[in-house]
Amino acid sequence: MSYFKNVSKIQFEGAGSKNPLAFKHYNENEVVNGKTMKEHLRFAVAYWHTLTMDGSDPFGKSVMVRPWETVSGLDLAKTRVEVNFEFLEKLGAPYYCFHDRDIAPEGSSLKETNENLDVIVGKLKEGMKQTGVKLLWNTANMFSNPRFVHGAATTSNADVFAYAAAQVKKGLETAVELGSENYVFWGGREGYESLLNTDMGLELDNLARFFNMAIDYAKEIGYTGQFLIEPKPKEPTTHQYDFDAATTIAFLQKYNLDKHFKLNLEANHATLAGHTFEHELRVARINNMLGSVDANQGDPLLGWDTDEFPTDIYSVTLAMYEILENGGIGSGGVNFDAKVRRGSFAPEDLFYSHIAGMDTFAKGLKVASKLIEDKFFENLLAERYASFKTGIGADIVAGKANFKTLEAYALAQTGEIQNKSNHLELTKAQINEYLYNTK
Ligand code: XUL
Ligand code: CO
Secondary structure (H helix, E strand, C coil): CCCCCCCCCCEECCCCCCCCCEECCCCCCCEECCEEHHHHHCEEEEHHHHHHCCCCECCECCCCCCCCCCCCHHHHHHHHHHHHHHHHHHHCCCEEEEEHHHHCCCCCCHHHHHHHHHHHHHHHHHHHHHHCCEEEEEECCCCCCHHHCCCCCCCCCHHHHHHHHHHHHHHHHHHHHHCCCEEEECCCCCEECCHHHCCHHHHHHHHHHHHHHHHHHHHHHCCCCEEEECCCCCCCCCEECCCCHHHHHHHHHHCCCHHHEEEEEEHHHHHHCCCCHHHHHHHHHHCCCEEEEECCECCCCCCCCCCECCCCHHHHHHHHHHHHHCCCCCCCCEEECCCCCCCCCCHHHHHHHHHHHHHHHHHHHHHHHHHHHCCHHHHHHHHHCHHHCCHHHHHHHCCCCCHHHHHHHHHHCCCCCCCCCCCHHHHHHHHHHHHHHCC
Protein backbone atom coordinates (compact mmCIF):
# COMPACT_ATOMS: atom_id res chain seq x y z
CA MET A 1 0.00 0.00 0.00
CA SER A 2 1.46 3.37 -1.02
CA TYR A 3 0.14 6.70 0.26
CA PHE A 4 2.34 8.91 -1.93
CA LYS A 5 2.11 7.11 -5.27
CA ASN A 6 3.37 10.08 -7.26
CA VAL A 7 6.53 10.51 -5.22
CA SER A 8 9.56 8.24 -5.36
CA LYS A 9 12.64 8.43 -3.15
CA ILE A 10 13.92 12.02 -3.17
CA GLN A 11 17.34 12.17 -4.81
CA PHE A 12 20.12 14.74 -4.71
CA GLU A 13 20.31 16.41 -8.13
CA GLY A 14 22.49 19.39 -7.23
CA ALA A 15 22.21 23.16 -7.46
CA GLY A 16 20.34 24.27 -10.55
CA SER A 17 17.99 21.27 -10.68
CA LYS A 18 14.46 22.38 -11.47
CA ASN A 19 12.90 19.16 -10.15
CA PRO A 20 10.69 20.17 -7.17
CA LEU A 21 11.00 16.64 -5.78
CA ALA A 22 14.83 16.63 -5.65
CA PHE A 23 17.44 18.01 -3.26
CA LYS A 24 19.58 20.82 -4.61
CA HIS A 25 21.96 21.09 -1.64
CA TYR A 26 21.28 18.23 0.77
CA ASN A 27 23.54 15.39 -0.30
CA GLU A 28 23.45 13.09 2.70
CA ASN A 29 26.80 11.40 2.09
CA GLU A 30 28.76 14.54 1.22
CA VAL A 31 31.45 15.24 3.80
CA VAL A 32 31.56 18.77 5.24
CA ASN A 33 33.80 19.74 8.13
CA GLY A 34 34.79 16.13 8.79
CA LYS A 35 31.32 14.52 8.87
CA THR A 36 28.62 13.65 6.37
CA MET A 37 25.68 16.01 6.04
CA LYS A 38 23.47 13.25 7.40
CA GLU A 39 25.61 13.01 10.54
CA HIS A 40 25.73 16.78 11.03
CA LEU A 41 22.08 17.53 10.50
CA ARG A 42 20.24 14.51 11.93
CA PHE A 43 16.95 15.64 10.36
CA ALA A 44 13.69 14.72 12.05
CA VAL A 45 10.07 14.99 10.93
CA ALA A 46 7.47 16.17 13.47
CA TYR A 47 4.51 13.78 13.65
CA TRP A 48 2.10 16.49 14.80
CA HIS A 49 2.65 18.81 11.85
CA THR A 50 3.04 16.15 9.17
CA LEU A 51 0.54 13.47 10.18
CA THR A 52 -2.09 15.05 12.40
CA MET A 53 -2.21 18.80 11.62
CA ASP A 54 -5.33 19.48 9.56
CA GLY A 55 -4.91 23.13 8.57
CA SER A 56 -7.72 24.43 10.80
CA ASP A 57 -7.19 27.81 12.43
CA PRO A 58 -9.26 29.99 14.80
CA PHE A 59 -11.23 31.24 11.78
CA GLY A 60 -11.86 28.11 9.77
CA LYS A 61 -12.09 24.35 9.80
CA SER A 62 -9.81 21.67 8.45
CA VAL A 63 -8.58 21.99 4.86
CA MET A 64 -6.13 19.08 4.89
CA VAL A 65 -8.28 15.99 4.71
CA ARG A 66 -5.66 13.52 3.54
CA PRO A 67 -6.65 10.74 1.12
CA TRP A 68 -5.76 8.13 3.76
CA GLU A 69 -8.11 9.64 6.36
CA THR A 70 -11.02 7.37 5.53
CA VAL A 71 -11.14 5.72 8.96
CA SER A 72 -11.03 7.16 12.49
CA GLY A 73 -9.83 6.48 16.04
CA LEU A 74 -7.27 3.76 16.54
CA ASP A 75 -7.64 2.62 12.90
CA LEU A 76 -6.62 6.05 11.66
CA ALA A 77 -3.73 6.05 14.14
CA LYS A 78 -2.54 2.74 12.68
CA THR A 79 -2.77 4.07 9.12
CA ARG A 80 -0.77 7.14 10.09
CA VAL A 81 2.07 4.94 11.29
CA GLU A 82 2.30 3.47 7.79
CA VAL A 83 2.14 6.93 6.20
CA ASN A 84 4.85 8.12 8.59
CA PHE A 85 7.37 5.48 7.55
CA GLU A 86 6.64 5.81 3.83
CA PHE A 87 7.12 9.58 4.14
CA LEU A 88 10.34 9.29 6.14
CA GLU A 89 11.83 6.71 3.80
CA LYS A 90 10.99 8.66 0.65
CA LEU A 91 12.30 11.88 2.17
CA GLY A 92 15.43 10.22 3.54
CA ALA A 93 15.05 11.73 7.02
CA PRO A 94 16.68 9.47 9.61
CA TYR A 95 14.53 10.55 12.59
CA TYR A 96 11.04 11.51 13.71
CA CYS A 97 9.52 13.03 16.87
CA PHE A 98 6.08 12.84 18.48
CA HIS A 99 3.84 13.78 21.41
CA ASP A 100 2.02 10.83 22.99
CA ARG A 101 -1.34 12.19 21.85
CA ASP A 102 -0.19 12.63 18.23
CA ILE A 103 0.29 8.92 17.75
CA ALA A 104 -2.74 7.44 19.54
CA PRO A 105 -6.19 8.71 20.55
CA GLU A 106 -7.15 9.20 24.20
CA GLY A 107 -9.53 6.61 25.64
CA SER A 108 -12.22 7.09 28.25
CA SER A 109 -9.73 6.50 31.09
CA LEU A 110 -5.98 6.80 31.56
CA LYS A 111 -5.78 3.01 31.46
CA GLU A 112 -7.55 2.87 28.10
CA THR A 113 -5.41 5.73 26.77
CA ASN A 114 -2.27 3.81 27.74
CA GLU A 115 -3.61 0.68 26.05
CA ASN A 116 -4.14 2.65 22.83
CA LEU A 117 -0.59 3.91 23.13
CA ASP A 118 0.75 0.40 23.59
CA VAL A 119 -0.88 -0.72 20.34
CA ILE A 120 0.64 2.13 18.34
CA VAL A 121 4.04 2.00 20.03
CA GLY A 122 4.20 -1.68 19.05
CA LYS A 123 3.46 -0.75 15.46
CA LEU A 124 6.02 2.08 15.51
CA LYS A 125 8.64 -0.30 16.87
CA GLU A 126 7.98 -2.68 14.00
CA GLY A 127 8.20 0.15 11.44
CA MET A 128 11.45 1.41 12.94
CA LYS A 129 12.93 -2.06 12.73
CA GLN A 130 11.90 -2.43 9.11
CA THR A 131 13.05 0.99 7.92
CA GLY A 132 15.98 1.79 10.23
CA VAL A 133 14.36 5.16 11.05
CA LYS A 134 14.98 6.26 14.65
CA LEU A 135 13.18 8.31 17.25
CA LEU A 136 14.96 11.60 17.97
CA TRP A 137 12.62 12.46 20.83
CA ASN A 138 9.20 11.92 22.26
CA THR A 139 7.25 14.12 24.64
CA ALA A 140 3.92 14.36 26.45
CA ASN A 141 1.09 16.57 25.28
CA MET A 142 -0.03 18.13 28.55
CA PHE A 143 -1.78 21.13 27.03
CA SER A 144 -4.59 20.04 24.64
CA ASN A 145 -6.90 18.19 27.00
CA PRO A 146 -9.20 20.49 29.08
CA ARG A 147 -7.85 18.94 32.28
CA PHE A 148 -4.68 21.02 31.75
CA VAL A 149 -6.57 24.32 31.78
CA HIS A 150 -4.46 25.56 34.73
CA GLY A 151 -1.22 23.86 33.65
CA ALA A 152 0.33 20.44 34.28
CA ALA A 153 3.33 20.42 36.64
CA THR A 154 2.54 24.05 37.55
CA THR A 155 -1.21 23.59 37.95
CA SER A 156 -3.16 24.77 40.99
CA ASN A 157 -4.83 21.32 41.14
CA ALA A 158 -2.80 18.48 42.70
CA ASP A 159 -4.93 15.85 40.92
CA VAL A 160 -3.73 17.26 37.60
CA PHE A 161 -0.11 17.22 38.81
CA ALA A 162 -0.54 13.50 39.56
CA TYR A 163 -2.11 12.87 36.14
CA ALA A 164 0.74 14.70 34.41
CA ALA A 165 3.26 12.60 36.36
CA ALA A 166 1.51 9.42 35.21
CA GLN A 167 1.63 10.69 31.64
CA VAL A 168 5.37 11.45 31.71
CA LYS A 169 6.01 8.10 33.45
CA LYS A 170 4.40 6.40 30.47
CA GLY A 171 6.34 8.71 28.12
CA LEU A 172 9.64 7.60 29.63
CA GLU A 173 8.61 3.95 29.31
CA THR A 174 7.80 4.67 25.65
CA ALA A 175 11.22 6.29 25.26
CA VAL A 176 12.88 3.12 26.54
CA GLU A 177 10.71 0.91 24.35
CA LEU A 178 11.52 2.85 21.18
CA GLY A 179 15.10 3.78 22.04
CA SER A 180 14.33 7.49 21.95
CA GLU A 181 17.59 9.43 21.93
CA ASN A 182 16.13 12.36 23.88
CA TYR A 183 13.05 13.15 25.94
CA VAL A 184 11.58 16.66 25.58
CA PHE A 185 9.70 18.83 28.05
CA TRP A 186 7.89 21.73 26.47
CA GLY A 187 5.85 23.46 29.14
CA GLY A 188 2.69 23.90 27.08
CA ARG A 189 0.63 25.52 29.82
CA GLU A 190 3.39 25.89 32.43
CA GLY A 191 3.05 29.59 33.07
CA TYR A 192 0.35 32.00 34.11
CA GLU A 193 -2.39 34.21 32.74
CA SER A 194 -2.34 36.63 35.65
CA LEU A 195 -0.17 37.17 38.72
CA LEU A 196 -3.31 38.19 40.62
CA ASN A 197 -4.15 34.55 41.32
CA THR A 198 -0.74 32.87 40.89
CA ASP A 199 1.60 31.48 43.56
CA MET A 200 4.71 31.72 41.39
CA GLY A 201 7.04 30.37 44.10
CA LEU A 202 4.96 27.22 44.63
CA GLU A 203 4.49 26.65 40.89
CA LEU A 204 8.22 26.84 40.17
CA ASP A 205 9.07 24.64 43.17
CA ASN A 206 6.52 22.11 41.90
CA LEU A 207 8.00 22.22 38.40
CA ALA A 208 11.41 21.40 39.89
CA ARG A 209 9.83 18.59 41.95
CA PHE A 210 8.28 17.21 38.78
CA PHE A 211 11.62 17.25 36.94
CA ASN A 212 13.34 15.52 39.87
CA MET A 213 10.69 12.78 39.79
CA ALA A 214 11.29 12.35 36.05
CA ILE A 215 15.05 12.05 36.62
CA ASP A 216 14.49 9.46 39.37
CA TYR A 217 12.11 7.40 37.28
CA ALA A 218 14.35 7.50 34.19
CA LYS A 219 17.17 6.18 36.36
CA GLU A 220 14.94 3.48 37.81
CA ILE A 221 13.94 2.13 34.39
CA GLY A 222 17.37 2.57 32.80
CA TYR A 223 16.46 5.38 30.39
CA THR A 224 19.73 7.01 29.36
CA GLY A 225 18.52 9.47 26.69
CA GLN A 226 19.14 13.20 27.08
CA PHE A 227 16.47 15.29 28.83
CA LEU A 228 15.69 18.49 26.93
CA ILE A 229 13.67 21.56 27.90
CA GLU A 230 12.20 23.66 25.10
CA PRO A 231 11.90 27.33 26.03
CA LYS A 232 9.05 29.52 24.76
CA PRO A 233 8.07 32.91 26.19
CA LYS A 234 4.31 32.98 25.63
CA GLU A 235 1.48 31.21 23.82
CA PRO A 236 -0.63 29.53 24.99
CA THR A 237 -0.17 31.26 28.36
CA THR A 238 0.57 34.97 28.70
CA HIS A 239 3.86 34.22 30.40
CA GLN A 240 5.57 30.83 30.17
CA TYR A 241 8.11 29.96 32.85
CA ASP A 242 10.69 28.60 30.36
CA PHE A 243 10.73 32.04 28.71
CA ASP A 244 14.02 31.73 26.81
CA ALA A 245 17.40 30.00 27.04
CA ALA A 246 18.78 32.32 29.73
CA THR A 247 15.67 32.09 31.95
CA THR A 248 15.54 28.31 31.62
CA ILE A 249 19.22 27.91 32.46
CA ALA A 250 18.78 30.13 35.55
CA PHE A 251 15.82 27.98 36.66
CA LEU A 252 17.81 24.76 36.18
CA GLN A 253 20.80 26.18 38.06
CA LYS A 254 18.65 27.40 40.97
CA TYR A 255 17.23 23.91 41.49
CA ASN A 256 20.53 22.08 40.77
CA LEU A 257 18.99 20.44 37.72
CA ASP A 258 21.40 21.81 35.12
CA LYS A 259 23.52 18.69 34.81
CA HIS A 260 20.46 16.63 33.90
CA PHE A 261 19.15 18.81 31.08
CA LYS A 262 20.06 20.52 27.86
CA LEU A 263 17.91 22.84 25.75
CA ASN A 264 15.85 22.19 22.65
CA LEU A 265 15.80 25.59 20.96
CA GLU A 266 13.17 26.61 18.45
CA ALA A 267 13.64 29.47 15.99
CA ASN A 268 10.07 30.79 16.21
CA HIS A 269 10.17 30.71 20.01
CA ALA A 270 13.30 32.87 19.86
CA THR A 271 11.41 35.38 17.68
CA LEU A 272 8.53 35.45 20.18
CA ALA A 273 11.04 36.14 22.98
CA GLY A 274 12.45 39.09 21.04
CA HIS A 275 15.67 37.23 20.23
CA THR A 276 17.30 35.90 17.10
CA PHE A 277 17.64 32.14 16.77
CA GLU A 278 21.43 32.46 16.88
CA HIS A 279 21.20 34.43 20.14
CA GLU A 280 19.38 31.53 21.80
CA LEU A 281 21.89 29.03 20.43
CA ARG A 282 24.81 31.18 21.58
CA VAL A 283 23.42 31.50 25.12
CA ALA A 284 23.00 27.72 25.28
CA ARG A 285 26.40 27.03 23.69
CA ILE A 286 28.44 29.20 26.06
CA ASN A 287 26.67 27.49 28.98
CA ASN A 288 27.24 24.00 27.54
CA MET A 289 23.47 23.53 27.29
CA LEU A 290 22.85 23.22 23.55
CA GLY A 291 20.95 19.97 23.07
CA SER A 292 18.80 20.05 19.94
CA VAL A 293 16.91 22.42 17.65
CA ASP A 294 13.34 22.78 16.47
CA ALA A 295 13.83 24.13 12.97
CA ASN A 296 11.22 26.57 11.72
CA GLN A 297 10.77 30.30 11.34
CA GLY A 298 8.24 32.85 12.48
CA ASP A 299 6.80 35.85 10.76
CA PRO A 300 8.42 38.90 12.40
CA LEU A 301 5.30 40.91 11.53
CA LEU A 302 3.01 38.58 13.50
CA GLY A 303 3.03 38.08 17.24
CA TRP A 304 2.30 34.37 17.25
CA ASP A 305 3.96 31.05 16.58
CA THR A 306 3.45 30.45 12.85
CA ASP A 307 5.87 27.49 12.64
CA GLU A 308 6.80 28.11 9.01
CA PHE A 309 9.37 25.91 7.30
CA PRO A 310 12.87 27.39 7.62
CA THR A 311 13.96 28.98 4.34
CA ASP A 312 15.81 32.02 5.69
CA ILE A 313 19.35 31.12 4.66
CA TYR A 314 20.92 33.96 6.68
CA SER A 315 19.43 32.87 9.98
CA VAL A 316 20.05 29.17 9.26
CA THR A 317 23.72 29.84 8.40
CA LEU A 318 24.29 31.62 11.70
CA ALA A 319 22.45 28.81 13.52
CA MET A 320 24.65 26.20 11.84
CA TYR A 321 27.70 28.24 12.82
CA GLU A 322 26.66 27.96 16.48
CA ILE A 323 26.07 24.23 16.10
CA LEU A 324 29.48 23.64 14.49
CA GLU A 325 31.22 25.77 17.11
CA ASN A 326 29.42 23.68 19.73
CA GLY A 327 31.19 20.64 18.33
CA GLY A 328 27.91 19.41 16.80
CA ILE A 329 24.45 18.80 18.14
CA GLY A 330 25.30 15.65 20.14
CA SER A 331 22.31 13.34 20.56
CA GLY A 332 20.01 16.12 19.32
CA GLY A 333 19.07 16.92 15.76
CA VAL A 334 17.29 19.30 13.43
CA ASN A 335 13.59 18.64 13.96
CA PHE A 336 11.20 20.34 11.57
CA ASP A 337 8.68 21.69 14.06
CA ALA A 338 7.12 23.34 11.03
CA LYS A 339 3.82 23.14 9.22
CA VAL A 340 2.78 23.83 5.68
CA ARG A 341 0.59 26.92 5.32
CA ARG A 342 -3.18 26.45 5.31
CA GLY A 343 -3.21 27.15 1.59
CA SER A 344 -0.60 24.45 0.89
CA PHE A 345 -3.03 21.61 1.46
CA ALA A 346 -1.86 19.09 -1.18
CA PRO A 347 -0.09 15.97 0.16
CA GLU A 348 2.98 16.70 -2.03
CA ASP A 349 3.39 20.03 -0.19
CA LEU A 350 4.62 17.91 2.73
CA PHE A 351 7.58 16.92 0.53
CA TYR A 352 8.19 20.36 -1.02
CA SER A 353 8.30 21.97 2.42
CA HIS A 354 10.69 19.47 3.98
CA ILE A 355 12.96 19.56 0.92
CA ALA A 356 13.04 23.38 1.18
CA GLY A 357 14.02 23.16 4.85
CA MET A 358 16.60 20.42 4.35
CA ASP A 359 18.23 22.25 1.44
CA THR A 360 18.38 25.48 3.45
CA PHE A 361 20.10 23.72 6.37
CA ALA A 362 22.50 21.89 4.02
CA LYS A 363 23.53 25.17 2.39
CA GLY A 364 23.74 26.90 5.78
CA LEU A 365 26.00 24.09 6.99
CA LYS A 366 28.33 24.59 4.02
CA VAL A 367 28.55 28.36 4.43
CA ALA A 368 29.10 28.07 8.19
CA SER A 369 31.77 25.46 7.63
CA LYS A 370 33.59 27.74 5.17
CA LEU A 371 33.42 30.64 7.65
CA ILE A 372 35.05 28.37 10.24
CA GLU A 373 37.66 27.01 7.82
CA ASP A 374 38.66 30.60 6.96
CA LYS A 375 38.67 31.55 10.67
CA PHE A 376 36.35 34.42 9.72
CA PHE A 377 34.81 35.06 13.14
CA GLU A 378 37.88 33.80 15.00
CA ASN A 379 40.12 36.42 13.37
CA LEU A 380 37.49 39.12 13.70
CA LEU A 381 37.07 38.50 17.43
CA ALA A 382 40.83 38.14 18.01
CA GLU A 383 41.35 41.59 16.52
CA ARG A 384 38.38 43.18 18.25
CA TYR A 385 39.35 41.88 21.71
CA ALA A 386 43.14 42.16 21.26
CA SER A 387 43.37 44.58 24.20
CA PHE A 388 42.60 41.68 26.55
CA LYS A 389 45.62 39.71 25.32
CA THR A 390 48.41 41.94 26.66
CA GLY A 391 49.06 44.52 29.35
CA ILE A 392 46.22 45.57 31.60
CA GLY A 393 43.68 43.51 29.60
CA ALA A 394 45.68 40.33 30.17
CA ASP A 395 45.84 41.17 33.90
CA ILE A 396 42.02 41.55 34.01
CA VAL A 397 41.48 38.20 32.30
CA ALA A 398 44.05 36.48 34.53
CA GLY A 399 42.31 37.77 37.66
CA LYS A 400 45.37 39.86 38.61
CA ALA A 401 43.57 43.20 38.58
CA ASN A 402 41.35 44.90 41.15
CA PHE A 403 39.68 48.29 41.44
CA LYS A 404 42.78 49.84 43.03
CA THR A 405 45.25 48.62 40.39
CA LEU A 406 42.80 49.60 37.65
CA GLU A 407 42.35 53.07 39.13
CA ALA A 408 46.13 53.51 39.26
CA TYR A 409 46.32 52.42 35.61
CA ALA A 410 43.52 54.80 34.54
CA LEU A 411 45.10 57.74 36.44
CA ALA A 412 48.45 57.12 34.75
CA GLN A 413 46.93 57.37 31.24
CA THR A 414 47.28 60.65 29.40
CA GLY A 415 44.84 61.96 26.80
CA GLU A 416 41.48 60.48 25.73
CA ILE A 417 40.98 56.73 25.48
CA GLN A 418 41.18 55.58 21.85
CA ASN A 419 38.47 53.22 20.47
CA LYS A 420 38.56 51.56 17.07
CA SER A 421 35.75 51.27 14.55
CA ASN A 422 34.24 47.78 14.47
CA HIS A 423 33.37 48.04 10.73
CA LEU A 424 30.09 46.13 11.21
CA GLU A 425 28.77 46.91 7.71
CA LEU A 426 31.99 45.56 6.21
CA THR A 427 31.47 42.35 8.21
CA LYS A 428 27.92 42.03 6.87
CA ALA A 429 29.09 42.56 3.30
CA GLN A 430 31.79 39.91 3.76
CA ILE A 431 29.26 37.40 5.13
CA ASN A 432 27.09 38.10 2.08
CA GLU A 433 30.06 37.19 -0.12
CA TYR A 434 30.25 33.82 1.66
CA LEU A 435 26.53 33.30 1.07
CA TYR A 436 26.82 34.20 -2.63
CA ASN A 437 29.99 32.25 -3.35
CA THR A 438 30.06 29.08 -1.23
CA LYS A 439 29.55 26.09 -3.50
C1 XUL B 1 4.99 24.39 20.59
C2 XUL B 1 6.11 23.50 20.30
C3 XUL B 1 5.91 22.07 20.64
C4 XUL B 1 7.13 21.39 21.14
C5 XUL B 1 6.90 19.98 21.62
O1 XUL B 1 5.20 25.70 20.23
O2 XUL B 1 7.12 23.91 19.78
O3 XUL B 1 5.39 21.41 19.52
O4 XUL B 1 8.13 21.35 20.17
O5 XUL B 1 5.89 19.91 22.56
CO1 CO C 1 8.92 23.00 19.16
